[in-house]
Amino acid sequence: MSWAFDVGIVRLKALQTAQYHRNAPPNSKAIGGVTKPGNSLANGEAAGPVQGLSTIARITRMNLRHSWQVTVAIGSTLVAASLQLLIPELLGQAIDQTQTAIGGGVSGAAAQEGLRTSALLLLAICVLRGLFTLAQNYFAEAVGHHVAYELRVAFYEKIQRLSFSFHDQAHSADLITIGMLDLEGVRVYFSAALVRAVLLVMLIGVGAHMLISINLVLGLLALSFVPFVGWRSSITQIKLRATWLDLQERLCDLSRVMEENLTGVRVVRAFSAQAYEMLKFDRASKSALGLMHERAEIYVRNISAMNFSFFFAMGLVLWIGGNKVIAGEISVGKLATFLTFMTILQMPVRQIGLIVDGFARASTCGSRLFGLLDLDIALKDAADAKPLEISEGTLRFDDVSFAYPDEENRPILKNISFEARKSETIAIVGPPGAGKSTIAHLIPRFYDVASGVITLDGQDIREVTLATLRRAVAVVQQDAFIFTTTIENNIAYGDPWANAQRIERASESAQLHDYILRLPAGYKTVVRERGISLSGGQRQRLTIARTMMLRPSVIIFDDSTAAIDAATEQRIRSAMRHFAKDRVTIIIGHRLSSLMDADVILFIENGEIVERGTHEDLLAKGGRYKALYDLQARAFDDMLANQEGMS
Numbered sequence: 302m303s304w305a306f307d308v309g310i311v312r313l314k315a316l317q318t319a320q321y322h323r324n325a326p327p328n329s330k331a332i333g334g335v336t337k338p339g340n341s342l343a344n345g346e347a348a349g350p351v352q353g354l355s356t357i358a359r360i361t362r363m364n365l366r367h368s369w370q371v372t373v374a375i376g377s378t379l380v381a382a383s384l385q386l387l388i389p390e391l392l393g394q395a396i397d398q399t400q401t402a403i404g405g406g407v408s409g410a411a412a413q414e415g416l417r418t419s420a421l422l423l424l425a426i427c428v429l430r431g432l433f434t435l436a437q438n439y440f441a442e443a444v445g446h447h448v449a450y451e452l453r454v455a456f457y458e459k460i461q462r463l464s465f466s467f468h469d470q471a472h473s474a475d476l477i478t479i480g481m482l483d484l485e486g487v488r489v490y491f492s493a494a495l496v497r498a499v500l501l502v503m504l505i506g507v508g509a510h511m512l513i514s515i516n517l518v519l520g521l522l523a524l525s526f527v528p529f530v531g532w533r534s535s536i537t538q539i540k541l542r543a544t545w546l547d548l549q550e551r552l553c554d555l556s557r558v559m560e561e562n563l564t565g566v567r568v569v570r571a572f573s574a575q576a577y578e579m580l581k582f583d584r585a586s587k588s589a590l591g592l593m594h595e596r597a598e599i600y601v602r603n604i605s606a607m608n609f610s611f612f613f614a615m616g617l618v619l620w621i622g623g624n625k626v627i628a629g630e631i632s633v634g635k636l637a638t639f640l641t642f643m644t645i646l647q648m649p650v651r652q653i654g655l656i657v658d659g660f661a662r663a664s665t666c667g668s669r670l671f672g673l674l675d676l677d678i679a680l681k682d683a684a685d686a687k688p689l690e691i692s693e694g695t696l697r698f699d700d701v702s703f704a705y706p707d708e709e710n711r712p713i714l715k716n717i718s719f720e721a722r723k724s725e726t727i728a729i730v731g732p733p734g735a736g737k738s739t740i741a742h743l744i745p746r747f748y749d750v751a752s753g754v755i756t757l758d759g760q761d762i763r764e765v766t767l768a769t770l771r772r773a774v775a776v777v778q779q780d781a782f783i784f785t786t787t788i789e790n791n792i793a794y795g796d797p798w799a800n801a802q803r804i805e806r807a808s809e810s811a812q813l814h815d816y817i818l819r820l821p822a823g824y825k826t827v828v829r830e831r832g833i834s835l836s837g838g839q840r841q842r843l844t845i846a847r848t849m850m851l852r853p854s855v856i857i858f859d860d861s862t863a864a865i866d867a868a869t870e871q872r873i874r875s876a877m878r879h880f881a882k883d884r885v886t887i888i889i890g891h892r893l894s895s896l897m898d899a900d901v902i903l904f905i906e907n908g909e910i911v912e913r914g915t916h917e918d919l920l921a922k923g924g925r926y927k928a929l930y931d932l933q934a935r936a937f938d939d940m941l942a943n944q945e946g947m948s
């Protein structure tokens with residue numbers, strides 16, 4: 302089926318390859334000791350019928366938990382349908398009464414009285430039906446919204462807990478798609494599929510019984526359009542759905558182009574690449590437009606076919622029914638009952654496609670959503686995890702080796718061992734890609750070691766609770782992420798109850814206080830999207846202040862002063878001397894002038910410690926560190942010479 306080619310295949314490729322455990326289905330395969338989901342998660346609509354049914358069953362169970370709203374919604378649907386079924390009968394009776402009056406069977410006054418009663422009854426039925434339909438829609442929507450709320454919270458909570466290896470693989474846009482569009486597909490299931498199906502079954506079931514009991518041939522003729530229109534409407538929806546998924550993918554491309562353009566606006570302008578960007582956008586736009594035309598064509602063609610079959614069936618009923626009236630087999634009122642019933646049935650039958658689509662969409666979207674919600678968290682507290690207890694605050698790496706989860710054959714760290722005690726500073730240097738940041742990521746357990754052990758005061762970090770570990774280990778990341786809120790809130794992110802003095806002290810140490818005071822709203826200044834109103838160095842200083850608020854036992858600066866000038870960095874280091882007394886400090890960086898005071902310097906190359914010692918030890922050794930030092934010293938001398946030459 303064409304609809305099996307779900308964009309989920311593309312969109313969820315990332316999820317499929319991510320390192321995570323799952324309540325593995327039988328076709329799961331284990332890679333590197335980590336279970337990966339079988340194709341069912343990734344394939345979305347290609348998921349087998351059994352999985353599709355179990356997804357539908359799960360969504361239905363979730364809806365049924367809101368029992369009283371479900372009862373009111375379904376009850377109202379049944380009452381509204383019953384009332385609707387009374388209308389053809391009532392109209393038929395009114396017409397027959399009138400005809401009897403015309404034929405002189407009853408007095409004019411009695412006929413008028415009968416007509417008035419029928420009209421009032423009809424009005425009352427319409428009003429009541431309207432009210433029950435209102436209740437049906439309101440409560441069906443309410444059920445859907447409750448379910449969506451529960452799923453949204455569960456989804457967000459899951460995203461917070463999924464491991465770094467998962468987030469390394471999954472594109473944030475794909476996760477947002479699951480959290481928004483797939484969730485919407487599950488939300489509308491109750492109102493768009495289940496309730497409509499109940500209404501349709503009731504109308505067709507009871508209506509068919511009514512008509513066939515009046516006249517078998519006319520009853521079958523009146524219902525003859527149902528299979529064709531139902532089939533045609535389902536086919537239309539399936540085709541529209543396939544193109545809709547395609548359209549969604551193209552609109553995703555469009556928003557990716559737009560997002561990149563907006564986030565990279567400076568690069569675009571600096572390279573005068575507006576024309577190229579317009580071309581890219583136009584191409585993505587045209588591709589979406591082409592698909593919209595295709596959708597309109599499918600829609601128009603099928604609507605015409607459905608209209609034709611309906612009016613053809615109506616014509617047949619009129620023709621054959623009319624002959625039966627002439628032959629005196631049925632009354633004019635009965636013929637009117639058939640025709641009115643067909644008109645009433647027309648709309649719900651046309652909606653069969655929507656019902657089919659509602660089930661299919663819920664099954665696809667639900668399997669993707671539940672696929673994510675059911676993921677086992679690869680990195681979580683051990684069953685018997687205890688809170689971390691810090692006494693001396695000694696950090697120890699013991700023969701640690703590591704490879705990123707989906708690249709087990711590419712070891713990133715090999716046999717790393719070192720120890721750092723409270724008040725000591727360890728510097729880690731080495732060429733780009735050597736594995737320095739990876740060391741930093743292992744200490745707060747963003748990833749688990751492949752072999753060896755990392756301990757804090759003798760406790761294996763895998764055996765303590767993540768919450769206590771991450772309170773004890775703070776990382777000032779390379780990427781200085783700023784939240785769109787006030788500077789004060791950004792600094793107090795890890796300790797929202799901190800008082801103003803503490804916030805100010807942290808920003809003084811990070812050499813940011815004076816700058817903040819010069820801002821119009823001081824600490825209350827709102828930092829704009831992506832912290833764009835701050836310079837790179839200011840953003841880094843803000844993240845340093847934020848981390849200092851945590852009072853960790855181990856603080857790691859992961860190349861976090863690269864955008865700060867050397868003099869400011871020196872001021873930050875001396876202001877932090879007091880702060881560093883109570884903890885282990887690890888500095889990762891490239892600028893040797895900012896690391897050479899460290900108690901121990903580790904030179905990392907290809908994931909191994911190739912040299913270690915103090916600055917003096919390493920210079921005396923004359924190895925890789927010395928070579929790097931000479932290079933930087935020469936570059937500095939050249940710069941001074943150039944400056945003198947220019948002046």
Ligand SMILES: Nc1ncnc2c1ncn2[C@@H]1O[C@H](COP(=O)(O)OP(=O)(O)OP(=O)(O)O)[C@@H](O)[C@H]1O
Binds near residue numbers: 731733734739
């Ligand atoms: N999340 C990840 N998944 C897979 N490989 C990764 C991941 N992060 C880093 N790597 C790889 O691990 C190696 C070490 O990266 P790492 O970031 O630790 O180097 P680094 O020494 O800190 O480099 P730099 O000085 O440039 O920041 C690199 O080859 C990098 O491509």
